[in-house]
Amino acid sequence: MFNNQSEEAAKEEARKKKRKKAQLQAYSILAAGVLALVLLIVGICSGIGFVVKKVNADKTEQASENNNKANEENEQTVSGDGDVEEETSDLAAQIAEANENEENEQTDEELMEEALRNYVGSFIDSMSIEEKVAGMFFTTPESITGVGTVVAAGSSTSSALMNYPVGGLLYDTKNIRDAAQFREMIYNTKTFSKYAIFLALADEGGENGPSFSGGLIAEPVLSQPEIGGTSGVAGAYSAGISIGTALAGAGINVNFAPVSDVTDGGNSFIAPRAYGSDAATTVSLTKNMIKGMSDQSVYGCLKYFPGHNDVTVDTARGRGTSKRTKEDLEKCEFELVKMAVEEKVPFLMVSHVSMPEITGDNTPASLSEIFITDMLRNELGYEGIIVTDYMNKAAITKYYKHADAAVMAIQAGADMVMLPSDFKKAYAGVIAAVEAGDITEERLDESLYRIFMLKYKNSVDYSAVLENTRSEEENQNNAPEQ
Numbered sequence: 360m361f362n363n364q365s366e367e368a369a370k371e372e373a374r375k376k377k378r379k380k381a382q383l384q385a386y387s388i389l390a391a392g393v394l395a396l397v398l399l400i401v402g403i404c405s406g407i408g409f410v411v412k413k414v415n416a417d418k419t420e421q422a423s424e425n426n427n428k429a430n431e432e433n434e435q436t437v438s439g440d441g442d443v444e445e446e447t448s449d450l451a452a453q454i455a456e457a458n459e460n461e462e463n464e465q466t467d468e469e470l471m472e473e474a475l476r477n478y479v480g481s482f483i484d485s486m487s488i489e490e491k492v493a494g495m496f497f498t499t500p501e502s503i504t505g506v507g508t509v510v511a512a513g514s515s516t517s518s519a520l521m522n523y524p525v526g527g528l529l530y531d532t533k534n535i536r537d538a539a540q541f542r543e544m545i546y547n548t549k550t551f552s553k554y555a556i557f558l559a560l561a562d563e564g565g566e567n568g569p570s571f572s573g574g575l576i577a578e579p580v581l582s583q584p585e586i587g588g589t590s591g592v593a594g595a596y597s598a599g600i601s602i603g604t605a606l607a608g609a610g611i612n613v614n615f616a617p618v619s620d621v622t623d624g625g626n627s628f629i630a631p632r633a634y635g636s637d638a639a640t641t642v643s644l645t646k647n648m649i650k651g652m653s654d655q656s657v658y659g660c661l662k663y664f665p666g667h668n669d670v671t672v673d674t675a676r677g678r679g680t681s682k683r684t685k686e687d688l689e690k691c692e693f694e695l696v697k698m699a700v701e702e703k704v705p706f707l708m709v710s711h712v713s714m715p716e717i718t719g720d721n722t723p724a725s726l727s728e729i730f731i732t733d734m735l736r737n738e739l740g741y742e743g744i745i746v747t748d749y750m751n752k753a754a755i756t757k758y759y760k761h762a763d764a765a766v767m768a769i770q771a772g773a774d775m776v777m778l779p780s781d782f783k784k785a786y787a788g789v790i791a792a793v794e795a796g797d798i799t800e801e802r803l804d805e806s807l808y809r810i811f812m813l814k815y816k817n818s819v820d821y822s823a824v825l826e827n828t829r830s831e832e833e834n835q836n837n838a839p840e841q
Contacts, residue, residue, distance in 0.1 A: 467825055474824040479811040482554065483804055490524050491803045492789045494554065494810065496765075497527040497746060497775045500534065502782040508533050510540060512547035520551045523786065526775055526810055527557030527613065535573030538609065545610035555814035557658075559613035560606060563632060564598050576605040583617055586644060587634030595634075595644040599651020599659070606657050613658045615708065615746075619645040619695050620666035628679075629667040638691045642698050649704055658813070661699045662708035663748060664735065665692050665724055674711040674723075674754035684716045688734075696739045705743045705813055707735065709773065711754035723754055726764065731772035744774045744809050751780040762788020769798055774806035 465473070486494070500509035503519040528548065535541045545558055562568040565582030569575070580601045586594040595617075606614055621638050622630040634644045649659035665688055670679040699707060709731055711723040717730075724730040725747040735741045747768050750756075755764050765776045765785035769792075779785035792798045 465828075470824060470828055471819070471821045474821065475812055475816060475819050476808070478819050479808060479815055482811060482815075483807050486807075488793055488800065488803075489790060490553075491800070491807055492786060492793065493523045494526040495769065495775055495789070495803065495806055496523075496525045496779070496782065496786060497529060497557065497559070497777045498525050498782045499778060500528050500530065500548075502778075503528075510534055510536055510544065512544045512551060516548055517551040520548075520553065520556075523782075524553050525556070525782075527559055529559045529561065529615070529778060530569075530611075531560070532569040532572050535569060535575065537574050541573065541575065542609045549610065555811070555818075557613045557814070558611050559615055560611055561615040562602050562606065563616040563618055564602065568602070570602055570605040575609055576601065583632060583634050583644075584630075586648075587640065592643055592647050595647040596651040599648040599653075600655060601651075603652035603655030603657040606652075607655045611657065613660070613706065614652055615660045615662060615706070616652075617645055617648045617659070618663070619661050620663060621668050621691050623669040627667050627670055628673045629670070638694060642694050645695065646698050646702060649702070658705045660706035660708055660746070661695060661704050663710035663712070664696060664707060665710060665712050665714060665730065667710060667712055670712055674748065675752045677753050677757065678713055678721060678723075679711060679754055680713045680715065680721065682716060683714060688717075693739065696735065696741055699743070700739060700741055703743065706746060707741060707743055708746050708748055708777075709735075710748050711752055713754075725750075725755070725773065726759075726767040726771055728771040736772060742809075744806075744813060745772065746775040747773050747777045749778040750776060750785070751778050756780055760788075761785045762791070765789050766792045766798065769802065769806075774809050 483491070500512075500516065500519075501507065503523045503525060504515045505519075506515055509516070530541075530545075534544070548558065549556065560569050562570050562580075563583055564580040564586070566572070566579045568580060571579040580598045581590060581594055586598060590597075602614060602616070606612075617634075618629065618632045619641060620627070620629045620633045621641050622633050622636045624636060627633075634641045645661065649661070652659045665681065665683075667674070667679060668681070668691065669683060670681050672679045696707070698704075709725045711725050713721040713723055715721060718727055731745055735745060750761075750764055750768070759767070761779050761781045761784040765779055765788055768776050769789060776785065776789075789798065793800065793803065
C-alpha cells in the first residue's frame with residue numbers, strides 16, 4: 360500500500376494507451392479520404408513487382424525506367440491532392456488535441472491519491488530532520504520511555520513521544536494485564552502522539568499469541584502449523600478475523616503476522632511457526648489470514664523476505680545463512696511478493712538471512728540494497744512499507760554497531776527500522792548520517808510518504824475532492840470562449 364516512481368510509471372503507461380486509442384480513432388477519419396490513393400500506390404507497386412519477376416534480363420533497364428515513371432506519378436498524385444494535405448493537417452490537429460485532453464484527464468483514483476499526497480505533504484514539509492528520522496523507527500515503548508515494563512501511558516509516554524515522535528510502537532504480552540488496561544494505555548498513547556502512529560502486536564495465533572495469553576480473546580486461535588495441516592483457507596481467514604477483531608477492539612492497528620516462510624523438509628528453525636512446506640499453499644493461507652485482519656481494519660504483514668526456509672540457526676541467536684540461489688527465491692518468495700503486490704499488502708518484513716550465493720558475502724538481507732531496492736522495489740514492484748526484522752537480534756548485534764546497522768538499512772531502502780537494541784544510539788546515528796550527506800533528506804521523505812499515506816489514508820474527504828474537481832471542470836466547459 361506505496362513506491363512513487365512505480366506509481367508514476369503505471370500512470371504513464373495508462374496515458375500512453377489512451378493516446379494510442381485517440382490516435383487510432385483519428386486515423387480512421389483519414390481512411391476514407393486516402394483510400395483511393397492507397398489503392399493506386401498498391402496497384403503501382405504490384406505492377407512493378409510483376410514486371411520485375413517476368414521480364415528478361417535484357418529488359419531490366421526498361422523496367423527500371425517504368426519504375427521511376429511510376430514513382431514520379433505517385434509523387435505528382437500526392438503533391439497535387441490538396442484535399443489529402445488538408446485532411447492530414449486536420450488529423451495532426453486532432454491528435455494533438457486528443458493528447459492534450461488526455462494529459463489533463465485524471466481518474467477518480469488519481470485525484471484521490473493526489474489529494475492524499477498533498478495532505479500528507481503538508482505534514483512532512485513542516486517536520487524537522489529529527490522528527491523525520493524518528494518517524495522511520497518502530498520501537499518498544501520501553502526503549503523511548505526508559506521504563507522497565509510499560510503498562511500505562513502517562514507523563515513518561517507523553518514526554519517520550521514529544522522528544523522522539525517514532526513512527527510506531529510494538530507491544531508484547533508483558534504489556535497486557537487485562538483488556539481494559541491495555542485498551543486505555545493504547546488510547547492514551549494515541550492522544551499523546553503528535554502524528555498518527557502505528558501501534559502493533561505480533562500475533563501469529565496459537566496459545567502463545569498475545570491476544571489469548573494477554574486476555575484479549577477468550578479462546579486461542581489455531582496456530583499456523585495447525586491451519587496448514589487441517590483447516591486450510593477457511594481456517595486462515597477465520598484466524599485473521601478473530602485476531603483482527605481482538606486487536607482492533609484494543610486499538611491496535613498493525614499485526615506483524617503471519618509467518619510466510621516455507622519450511623525446507625522441517626529442518627528450518629522456523630518450522631514450528633510456519634504453515635508448511637508447500638509454496639502455493641503458503642501463498643494462499645498468507646493471503647487469507649491477512650485479508651481476515653484487513654476486514655477488521657488491522658494491517659497485516661508479509662514476513663519474511665527472504666524466508667528462513669533452509670536456515671538452521673535462529674537469527675535471534677546468531678547469523679542465519681541460506682545456501683539458496685535467486686532461482687530458488689523466484690520459485691518461492693517471489694510468488695509471495697507478487698501476491699502482496701496484487702493484494703496491496705501494506706507491510707513486508709525483510710529478514711536477517713544471509714544469502715552469499717546472491718550477495719557474495721554474509722550481509723543480512725535487511726541491510727542489503729540487492730534485496731530491498733533491486734528485488735522488492737525494482738524487480739517485483741512492491742510499493743508498501745518495508746520494515747526490517749527486529750534489529751535487536753544477534754544476527755545484527757553480534758556484527759554491527761547500533762547506528763551503523765540503522766544507517767545501512769535505510770541506505771538499502773528500508774522504510775522503517777524495527778526495534779534496535781539501543782534506539783537512541785541508532786536514532787542519533789541516522790541523524791549524523793543525514794548531516795554528513797550519507798543519507799539525503801529526500802531519501803527520508805521517500806519513506807515518510809509511504810508511511811504517512813497509509814496512516815492518513817482515511818483522513819481526507821475524498822467525496823468533497825471529487826465533487827470540487829467535477830464542478831471546476833463543468834465551469835471550465837461552460838465558460839465562453841475568449
